[in-house]
Amino acid sequence: MIHAYQLNGYNIALDSNSGAVHLLDDTAYDCLALIDGDDFSPECPGHILQALAEQYAPEVIKEAYSDLFALYEAKTLFSEDTYAPFAEAMGPAPVKSMCLNVAHDCNLRCEYCFASQGDFGRGKKLMPFAVGRAAIDFMVKNSFGRRNLEVDFFGGEPLMNFGVVKRIVDYARSIEKEHKKNFRFTITTNGVLLNDAIIDYINKEMVNVVLSLDGRRDVNDNMRPSVNGKGSYDVIVPKYQSLVARRGGKQYYLRGTFTKENLDFSKDILHIYEDLGFDQVSVEPAVLAEDVPFSLRDEDFDAIAAEYERLADIVIAKKKAGEKLNFFHFQMELDGGPCAIKRLRGCSCGNEYVAVTPEGDIYPCHQFVGEDEWKMGNVLDGTLNAEMKQEFAKATVYSKQDCKNCWAKFYCSGGCNANNHQFNRSIYKPHRLSCELEKKRVECAIMIKVALL
Amino acid sequence: MKHVKTINNANLKESAHKGGCGECQASCQSACKTSCTVANQDCEKE
Ligand code: SF4
Ligand code: SF4
Ligand code: SF4
Numbered sequence: 274m275i276h277a278y279q280l281n282g283y284n285i286a287l288d289s290n291s292g293a294v295h296l297l298d299d300t301a302y303d304c305l306a307l308i309d310g311d312d313f314s315p316e317c318p319g320h321i322l323q324a325l326a327e328q329y330a331p332e333v334i335k336e337a338y339s340d341l342f343a344l345y346e347a348k349t350l351f352s353e354d355t356y357a358p359f360a361e362a363m364g365p366a367p368v369k370s371m372c373l374n375v376a377h378d379c380n381l382r383c384e385y386c387f388a389s390q391g392d393f394g395r396g397k398k399l400m401p402f403a404v405g406r407a408a409i410d411f412m413v414k415n416s417f418g419r420r421n422l423e424v425d426f427f428g429g430e431p432l433m434n435f436g437v438v439k440r441i442v443d444y445a446r447s448i449e450k451e452h453k454k455n456f457r458f459t460i461t462t463n464g465v466l467l468n469d470a471i472i473d474y475i476n477k478e479m480v481n482v483v484l485s486l487d488g489r490r491d492v493n494d495n496m497r498p499s500v501n502g503k504g505s506y507d508v509i510v511p512k513y514q515s516l517v518a519r520r521g522g523k524q525y526y527l528r529g530t531f532t533k534e535n536l537d538f539s540k541d542i543l544h545i546y547e548d549l550g551f552d553q554v555s556v557e558p559a560v561l562a563e564d565v566p567f568s569l570r571d572e573d574f575d576a577i578a579a580e581y582e583r584l585a586d587i588v589i590a591k592k593k594a595g596e597k598l599n600f601f602h603f604q605m606e607l608d609g610g611p612c613a614i615k616r617l618r619g620c621s622c623g624n625e626y627v628a629v630t631p632e633g634d635i636y637p638c639h640q641f642v643g644e645d646e647w648k649m650g651n652v653l654d655g656t657l658n659a660e661m662k663q664e665f666a667k668a669t670v671y672s673k674q675d676c677k678n679c680w681a682k683f684y685c686s687g688g689c690n691a692n693n694h695q696f697n698r699s700i701y702k703p704h705r706l707s708c709e710l711e712k713k714r715v716e717c718a719i720m721i722k723v724a725l726l
Numbered sequence: 727m728k729h730v731k732t733i734n735n736a737n738l739k740e741s742a743h744k745g746g747c748g749e750c751q752a753s754c755q756s757a758c759k760t761s762c763t764v765a766n767q768d769c770e771k772e
Contacts, residue, residue, distance in 0.1 A: 292738030301729035337729040349736045359742055370752035421749050421770065457751075607734040611767050612745020616738075621752035638754065683738060686753070723733060 275351060276680035277305050280720045281585070286350070287719065289680045293349035294607055296723055300329050300337040308341065310351030315342055360617045360671035365624060365662050368415040369422050372628040372639045373408055375400040375437055376429040380465050381505055384496045384567070385530060385559045391429035393630075393643035399434040400631035404652065405441035408629045411652040413452050425459045427628075427639055432466035442478050459483070461528075464509030465499070472516045480524060484513045487529040488541020488556065495534060496567075510549060517551060526601060529556040532567040536576045539584040546591075546598050555601035558710055560692050571706055578713045585717040589724045605684070605718040616670075619686020623649065623665030627657075637665055640691030665690065665700070673701045675708070684715045747771050 274289040277297075284302035286295045297305065307321045317338035325334050344350035377398045379391025392398070409424070416422055424445065426438050438460070445456045460475060461483040475482050486509060487493040494504025517525055527545050531538035538556050545551050558577070561568035569577065584600060591598040618624075623637030630642055633653040641647040650656035670676035670687045679685070685708070690700040692707055749770045 288736065290738065291736035292734070293736035294733050296731045296733055298729045340727045340729045343727065344730060344732070348739075349732060352736075352739075355739065356742060359746075366748055369748065419748060421751075423752060606768075608737065609769060611741075611750060611769050612771070613738050613742035614746035615750060615767070615769075619753050622754070625748070626752040626754070689754075726733060 274354065274678075274680055275305075275310065277302060278716055280582070280716055281724065283720055283723050285716075285719060285723060287680065288344075288350050288352055289683060290354050290356070291349050291352040292607070292683065293344075293352075294719055294722070295344065295350070298337070300325070300333055301341055303328065304334060304337045305341055308338075310345075313342065313345050313351060315339075356613060356617060357671050359614060360669040363614075363618060363666060363669055365659070365666040366621075367417045367419045368412055368625060368627060368657075369419045370425075370621060370626040371408060371412050371423070372425045372427045372626070373400065373405060373431075373441065374427050374429060374628060374630050374639065374642060375405065375431045375441075376433040377631050378433050379428060379430045379463070380433065380500060381430070381463050382498050382500055382502075383463075384498075385532060385561055385565070387640060388429060388642070395630075395643055398631040400437055400629075402437050402440045402444075404629070404631060404633040405437055406444050407633060407652040409441060409445045409448070411655060413448065413454060414655075415657065416454070420453060421455050421457060423457050423459065425461065427461050430463050430465070431460055432462050432471065435466070435471060439474065461485070463497070463505065464512050465505060467509070467512040467516060469515075472512070472519060476516065476520045476523065482516070482520075482525045483528045483555075484509075484516070484525065485529070486510065486513065486527050486545065487531070488535065488538065489544045492535045492541055493529075496530070496532065514550065524553070526553050526555045527551040529554075530559045531556055531569075532559045532561075533569055533573060534567045536573060536580060539580050539587060542584060542600060543587065552597045553599050553601070557602070558707075560689075560695075560704070560707060562695075569706065574706065574709055577710060581710075581713050581717050585721055589721055592721075592725055602714045603718045603721055605715075605722065607719070607722055613683065616683045616686050618666075618669045620668075620688070620690055622690050624662055637661070638691060640689070641694075668700055673703060675703045679708070679712075681708075681712045681715050685711045745769070745771065 277286040284297040317335045322331050377392045382390050449456050457480045458478055459481040460479050463485045490506040493506045497505045499505055542554050542556055545554050558569050628636045628639040628642055633651045634648055635650040636642045636647055649658045649661050670682040673687050676682045676687045688703045692704040693700050693702050696704040
């Protein structure tokens with residue numbers, strides 16, 4: 274399978290199965306559009322010469338054609354799809370990553386919150402330490418031979434239960450050596466409760482910290498008001514700046530959400546970067562039910578795609594000027610990066626990754642929390658629904674029909690199971706708009722690589 | 727080649743045989759958290 278596209282003046286051909294990326298001139302690009310990968314003959318067929326006769330001289334077409342044929346012979350164009358047996362062989366894997374919803378409560382009232390303003394529709398609740406400890410024990414046991422274990426403190430707003438966060442970290446650290454594990458902690462926060470002591474703690478213990486901010490003041494405050502209706506921007510921005518200044522270069526992200534109300538989100542990214550001084554930025558589409566007034570819909574695709582292109586131009590210009598702006602979704606390794614096996618089943622939900630509620634209930638991931646039919650077990654009694662785990666383990670890009678035939682499958686790895694379920698009532702059926710946006714981001718990310726060669 | 731420039735090593739196939747150790751970060755594509763799409767992750771095989 275190949276994907277050929279034009280962007281920013283570049284003709285790019287991607288060979289999905291080998292991972293090869295080729296930059297083509299116009300003749301080769303036009304030629305490629307006429308080639309049938311299942312019937313690629315060494316000689317340039319007459320119909321191609323004819324079809325392109327008005328644009329190019331026959332010898333030039335033949336030359337371009339044989340360049341493409343050489344790629345085919347080198348198995349970097351129309352290369353064979355040999356991954357299905359690997360996908361079929363995939364089964365349940367150790368639980369190595371956990372989202373701990375330490376607080377089902379929040380001090381903001383974000384309009385797009387998928388967690389019903391923090392409590393997932395279940396009433397406010399903080400995780401007791403005993404549940405956190407049981408969750409750590411559960412993961413140590415169920416991760417079997419895996420060494421690197423991840424714990425993301427999440428909510429609601431995790432800083433509302435920070436004392437327990439610290440106790441959980443201490444507990445995990447106290448047992449990791451004897452079990453030959455290496456815990457990595459991350460936290461996602463809205464920033465409201467940050468203070469110097471918490472900042473220093475986070476900077477010391479958390480390998481990554483995700484700081485929520487949507488961008489410009491009015492954009493942020495429109496979607497991210499506090500309980501009393503006032504915006505959060507002025508409270509959190511100085512705290513984020515202090516955190517990052519004292520972080521010593523460790524990983525962080527300023528993470529925002531865009532909705533229909535800020536389809537010009539590249540301005541928010543620039544604001545975060547240029548005006549506020551954060552160079553690690555991730556701003557992502559809010560995926561919401563269609564009836565939410567500011568939800569992104571199919572008809573918004575063109576505007577969003579154009580905005581991603583604008584953003585790609587900005588990133589290229591900044592990088593060429595030696596600046597460091599890193600937009601998370603344009604970050605991509607064309608050489609190396611994860612192995613093909615990893616790419617077969619991107620989202621680890623319900624299999625290698627689970628979410629745990631303050632009650633200790635286990636759900637496939639944070640987005641399934643609160644939906645009774647998806648409850649998988651509980652860390653206090655050590656139960657885990659093996660059948661459900663199996664269902665998620667089998668959700669690869671080969672069991673999802675749309676993904677199997679998608680050129681982007683080894684970049685996207687099958688999208689978000691929770692979105693799929695939310696929109697299509699099946700974890701196996703990708704949500705179309707999300708797919709289109711993902712593919713656009715991949716196109717831009719590859720184009721940026723080409724532009725910066 | 728005059729008309730084509732290949733810009734990377736096409737090593738995905740090879741990686742299928744050597745990979746799958748599972749030590750890298752779990753990934754989540756969703757917008758609501760420390761989301762990590764697959765293509766921008768690091769391999770941690772030792
Ligand atoms: S650490 Fe590397 S080889 Fe192992 S599963 Fe992850 S990407 Fe594959
Ligand atoms: S989820 Fe969509 S974009 Fe991703 S691989 Fe599947 S079909 Fe392609
Ligand atoms: S289902 Fe979606 S939200 Fe849940 S872990 Fe997977 S990608 Fe992330």
